[in-house]
Amino acid sequence: MQPFTYERATSVTEASASVSKHPNAKFIAGGTNLLDLMKLGIERPAHLVDISRLPLNQIETQPDRSMRIGAQVTNSDLAVHSHVRTHFPLLTQALLAGASGQLRNKASVGGNLLQRTRCPYFYNTHTPCNKRVPGSGCAAIGGFNRANAILGTSTSCIAVHPSDMAVAMTALGAQIETTNATGQTRKLGIGDLYRLPGTTPQIETSLTPGEMIVAVHLRPPPRGKQIYRKVRDRASYAFALVSVAAIVEQRNGRVASSRVAFGGLAPRPWRAEAAEQMLRNGKTDPATFSAAAEHAFAEARTEGSAGFKLELAKRTLCQTLAVAAT
Amino acid sequence: MNGASNPFLPTRRQVLEGSSAVALVMTSRLAEAAPAATGAASLNATEPVAFDLTINGKQTALRLDTRTTLLDALREHLGLTGSKKGCDHGQCGACTVLVNGRRINACLSLAVMHQRDDVTTIEGLARGDDLHPMQAAFIERDGFQCGYCTPGQICSAVGMLQEARAGWPSHVTADVAMPRAPLTDDEIRERMSGNICRCSAYPNIVAAIRDAAEKA
Numbered sequence: 001m002q003p004f005t006y007e008r009a010t011s012v013t014e015a016s017a018s019v020s021k022h023p024n025a026k027f028i029a030g031g032t033n034l035l036d037l038m039k040l041g042i043e044r045p046a047h048l049v050d051i052s053r054l055p056l057n058q059i060e061t062q063p064d065r066s067m068r069i070g071a072q073v074t075n076s077d078l079a080v081h082s083h084v085r086t087h088f089p090l091l092t093q094a095l096l097a098g099a100s101g102q103l104r105n106k107a108s109v110g111g112n113l114l115q116r117t118r119c120p121y122f123y124n125t126h127t128p129c130n131k132r133v134p135g136s137g138c139a140a141i142g143g144f145n146r147a148n149a150i151l152g153t154s155t156s157c158i159a160v161h162p163s164d165m166a167v168a169m170t171a172l173g174a175q176i177e178t179t180n181a182t183g184q185t186r187k188l189g190i191g192d193l194y195r196l197p198g199t200t201p202q203i204e205t206s207l208t209p210g211e212m213i214v215a216v217h218l219r220p221p222p223r224g225k226q227i228y229r230k231v232r233d234r235a236s237y238a239f240a241l242v243s244v245a246a247i248v249e250q251r252n253g254r255v256a257s258s259r260v261a262f263g264g265l266a267p268r269p270w271r272a273e274a275a276e277q278m279l280r281n282g283k284t285d286p287a288t289f290s291a292a293a294e295h296a297f298a299e300a301r302t303e304g305s306a307g308f309k310l311e312l313a314k315r316t317l318c319q320t321l322a323v324a325a326t
Numbered sequence: 327m328n329g330a331s332n333p334f335l336p337t338r339r340q341v342l343e344g345s346s347a348v349a350l351v352m353t354s355r356l357a358e359a360a361p362a363a364t365g366a367a368s369l370n371a372t373e374p375v376a377f378d379l380t381i382n383g384k385q386t387a388l389r390l391d392t393r394t395t396l397l398d399a400l401r402e403h404l405g406l407t408g409s410k411k412g413c414d415h416g417q418c419g420a421c422t423v424l425v426n427g428r429r430i431n432a433c434l435s436l437a438v439m440h441q442r443d444d445v446t447t448i449e450g451l452a453r454g455d456d457l458h459p460m461q462a463a464f465i466e467r468d469g470f471q472c473g474y475c476t477p478g479q480i481c482s483a484v485g486m487l488q489e490a491r492a493g494w495p496s497h498v499t500a501d502v503a504m505p506r507a508p509l510t511d512d513e514i515r516e517r518m519s520g521n522i523c524r525c526s527a528y529p530n531i532v533a534a535i536r537d538a539a540e541k542a
Binding site: 004036039046048052076086092093096097099100106235236237 | 370371375391392393395415416419422428429430431434435436438439441482485486492493494495496497502503515516517518519520521
């Protein structure tokens with residue numbers, strides 16, 4: 001690990017100012033992803049600003065059931081919060097499907113959103129990777145890529161965003177609250193937080209240098225049944241090959257409204273608006289779900305051994321919709 | 327099989343390109359790092375940092391390189407070698423300790439970030455000669471073979487039972503809104519999936535945890 005200086009932040013603005021002032025500085029919260037990458041020499045910060053003790057660990061609920069979740073709330077605390085379990089079970093299910101008990105006790109909500117891809121070529125410093133070393137090439141294209149993306153990819157990068165939590169938050173239309181070095185705050189939709197790789201896969205979010213995620217806002221829970229379904233190589237403690245977050249409001253055998261997002265398939269949590277449009281007013285039957293699945297993946301591009309994911313994703317979507325529509 | 331035609335292996339050219347690119351980035355990052363050290367006035371990246379921890383009930387003052395993980399602080403600087411280094415990347419759970427009562431991977435945590443935290447390791451579970459009920463259950467049920475993962479398994483199981491008693495659901499809980507799921511073997515296995523046992527003593531580990539849960 002490269003040597004770094006350490007600073008324990010005492011205020012949000014001070015932390016933000018410090019990261020924007022120091023060249024090559026980073027925030028550290030739970031550290032479960034950043035330290036892993038630092039040990040491997042993939043992340044090489046010269047200065048760490050510890051934000052884990054900032055007063056950002058509150059979960060606030062409103063009478064209309066909307067929520068404000070502090071960015072330093074741990075994944076465990078969010079998953080087991082009674083309001084989340086009762087009104088946003090999708091979010092609890094997604095959180096509990098991710099990582100291990102130990103990691104969830106340490107990982108923060110903000111850090112979960114900003115975690116890096118687990119693409120094997122991003123991790124292997126002996127191979128090219130445009131995300132790790134811009135311009136070096138993509139070894140995943142034409143390489144061992146069965147876990148890579150089939151939506152939103154580019155000729156520069158086919159890496160997947162690994163989060164489960166962010167997929168549920170995408171289906172729920174979460175808003176991200178940030179603060180910058182001058183104390184200015186802004187809110188952006190979770191869809192606007194993440195950037196597609198294009199020709200610059202090293203730039204993953206729309207956050208500016210030193211801008212810190214301070215909270216996640218959830219609107220009142222949408223009507224309908226919420227289901228998070230994760231398919232992976234083993235039953236526990238593995239990243240998704242495919243995951244589906246679905247919220248379906250069923251009325252008289254028809255889909256009154258729906259929200260669908262995918263994980264494990266794209267460089268960012270993927271809201272499937274095309275599928276939602278196909279579902280609207282459709283009968284809650286296999287033909288409608290199948291049509292939605294065809295629509296959702298009309299633009300999918302499979303690379304090498306990730307081809308199996310296309311069929312797996314369609315079937316997982318149909319199965320999840322069938323459960324959510326009951 | 328010829329490496330060049332194997333899609334799972336990088337080509338020789340890719341490896342060469344990769345290494346030169348890595349060398350380039352290292353040079354440029356070193357150049358970036360220099361002003362950071364001087365610009366940070368009182369901060370020097372190679373200067374040890376002082377902080378306090380409570381370890382197994384004993385307040386301990388440390389002065390360590392910022393890069394020291396909690397696991398290395400315990401093993402290399404405090405002589406508490408019960409916590410094991412398996413993968414050192416949070417994948418195996420051999421380093422599991424309790425911090426402020428919660429189980430975490432000590433390998434994926436910087437020691438300096440634990441200022442004034444209360445750390446319990448495997449060495450701190452027994453009361454004198456009286457083993458912790460979880461330790462006794464592991465012996466009773468023969469919940470190990472080589473024993474390397476055992477301290478992590480036991481610390482994790484202690485933390486896990488506290489979570490279950492607090493009513494936390496898990497990935498296999500049918501209804502996450504239910505106040506408290508019964509701790510079935512499936513629940514124990516899911517909740518312990520962050521601890522790997524390469525001897526595969528899982529059936530006896532599950533039995534030991536079940537016993538300890540019932541006795542408590």
